[in-house]
Amino acid sequence: MAATSFALAACGGGNGGDDEASGGDSLVQRAQDAGSLKIGIKIDQPGIGLQTPDGGYEGFDVDVAKYIAKELGVEEGNIEFVETPSAQRENAIERGDVDFIVASYSITDERKEKVDFAGPYFLAHQDLLVRADDNSITDAESLNGKKLCSVRGSTSAQNVKDDFAQDADLQEYAGYSECLTGLENGAVDALTTDDTILAGYAAQNAGKFKLVGAKLSDENYGVGLRKGDTEGRTAINDAIKKMQDDGSWEAAAETWFGPAGYEVPQPPAIEQ
Structure with missing residues (x-):
């Protein structure tokens, strides 16, 4: 049924106005008609x-996605989660491969040209992950002369070198798991990306790693959806607000980030 909805949307037949600009029925209408949703997430x-x-x-993103789906009238069993790599997120929305995306998706002006965002639902920061017994790295500047790892194609490590530690030795690995292995065995001294991601790895490897708490950037995570879908954006914003108000947001954040000693921030103000 979801596939049929996307096929009809591609042929036109929108409701006019903003929904017509988005290429078909709003997210709300599609959820009601199909009774199911395809939601883009990260799986690694x-x-x-x-x-x-x-x-x-x-x-955490999975919990947010499930909550939004519930508020749209779709039960958990009728959700199809779809892996959406960072470089493919805008294309996945534009093609109709997914109904919306909750995948550590930072809101930027460049991305807003192609898709709309609901939220933000979380304020993350670029941070550093180091070995638990390493007290030599306390901020970004102390990375001078150190080996800093990030995944291939990411700009996080280069940002550190450009703005904070020009003498950092950048190491690019294929994925975060390789960086973690290198960090554990001493091949690299630190790993950098969003603090939420780093907190997840620290929690998964209790006692091995710790976050520095550098807060090198602000990353407002938003829910990506089809450009021009004002009704869908409003519905998602309402769901996020309800999740914050009833305590579900804080409970999910503490569950997934708290074990790493991560101090869960207050939820950011939603952009109306």
């Missing part, structure tokens, strides 16, 4: 979005 980020050995999915 502990604490954020992770595929478990039994084929399930867990993490």
Whole structure:
């Protein structure tokens, strides 16, 4: 049914106005008609979005996605989670591969040109992960002369080198798991990306790593959806606000980030 909805949307037949600009019915209408949703998530980020050995999915973003779906009238069993790599998120929304995306998706002006965002639902920061017994790295400037790891294609490590530690030795690995292995065995001295992602890895490897708490940037996570879908954006914002007000947001954040000693911030103000 979801596939049929997307096919009809591609042929036109929108409701006019903003929904017509988005290429079809609003998210709200599609959820009602199909009774199901395709939601884009990350599947390799502990604490954020992770595929478990039994084929399930867990993490803070997964909890947010389930809550939004429930408020749209879709039960958990009728959600299809779809892996959406960072470089493919805008394309996945524009093609109709997913109904919306909750995947550590930072709101930027460049991305707003292609998709709309609800939220933000979380304020993250770029941070540093180091070995638990390493007291030599206390901020970004102390990375001078140190080996700093990030995943290939990410700008996080280069930002540190450009803005804070020009003498940092950048190491690019294929994925975060390789960086973690390198950090554990001493091949690298620190790993940098969003603090939420780092907190997930620290919690998964209790006692091995710690966050520095550098807060090198502000990353407002938003829910990406089809451009021009004002009704869908409003519905998601209402769901996020309800999740904050009834305590579900804080409970989920503490569950997934708290074990790493991560201090959960107050939820950010939602952009109306």
